[in-house]
Amino acid sequence: MSPETILPLAVFALISTGSPGGATTLATASGAHFGFRRSMPLMVGIAAGLASMAAAAAAGLAGVLEAMPSLQLAMKAIGSAYLLWLAGKVATSGAPRLDKDLAKPTSLLGGAWLLWCNPKAWAMTLGAAASFAALASSPAALGVLLALAFGLAAALSLSVWCAAGLLMARVLRTERQWRVVNMALGVLLALSILPMWL
Numbered sequence: 001m002s003p004e005t006i007l008p009l010a011v012f013a014l015i016s017t018g019s020p021g022g023a024t025t026l027a028t029a030s031g032a033h034f035g036f037r038r039s040m041p042l043m044v045g046i047a048a049g050l051a052s053m054a055a056a057a058a059a060g061l062a063g064v065l066e067a068m069p070s071l072q073l074a075m076k077a078i079g080s081a082y083l084l085w086l087a088g089k090v091a092t093s094g095a096p097r098l099d100k101d102l103a104k105p106t107s108l109l110g111g112a113w114l115l116w117c118n119p120k121a122w123a124m125t126l127g128a129a130a131s132f133a134a135l136a137s138s139p140a141a142l143g144v145l146l147a148l149a150f151g152l153a154a155a156l157s158l159s160v161w162c163a164a165g166l167l168m169a170r171v172l173r174t175e176r177q178w179r180v181v182n183m184a185l186g187v188l189l190a191l192s193i194l195p196m197w198l
Contacts (some may be wrong), residue, residue, distance in 0.1 A: 008132075009132050010149060013153035014156070014157065017150065017154040022189055023114060023154070024157065025161075026106065026189060027042065027161040030043075030105050030106060031166040033105070033165075041106075041111065042107070042111040043158040044108055046111040046154060047158065048151065049115030051147040054147050055144065055146060057122065058140075059140070075117050080193045082117060090185050090189055091182055091186020094182070095174075095175055128149075129142060
């Protein structure tokens with residue numbers, strides 16, 4: 001496989017994982033409140049969730065979800081409820097309190113759960129599986145290729161968003177500034193649910 005054939009997949013994965021959405025907003029908020037190191041489980045969970053979802057889409061699991069609208073609706077409802085709960089937590093948090101006993105960032109499983117219950121992410125990975133199927137000789141090979149592409153792209157983009165949150169933590173000084181930023185991040189996270197339902 002030459003770099004010319006893999007480049008379109010790499011660009012697609014970077015753009016789709018780097019664009020603002022629920023995962024990037026959560027990584028930004030986590031970076032601001034917990035720092036980069038304590039946000040690693042969340043970012044690894046999201047990247048692993050997306051990588052495994054891309055592999056599953058290549059294997060045909062997304063087709064099962066499309067064939068079972070009730071399962072898809074249940075996943076959408078559960079995912080939306082989880083994102084709204086996270087948005088509420090982000091919106092009502094104050095200035096960062098880096099005392100490890102007072103605050104806990106979202107876990108690795110929480111990050112993976114965020115992706116697996118997101119129909120928008122399923123649509124993205126299913127689209128990638130269909131668009132880039134010619135790059136691999138079998139569904140298993142395509143699954144590995146997509147998992148690597150999306151996992152690495154998500155790790156990179158989430159690191160950038162988390163670092164942006166960490167930078168905010170160094171720039172913002174007052175409780176009022178943090179209330180405004182947290183409310184904005186919470187609203188953005190809640191709004192990221194809308195494309196799932198439209």
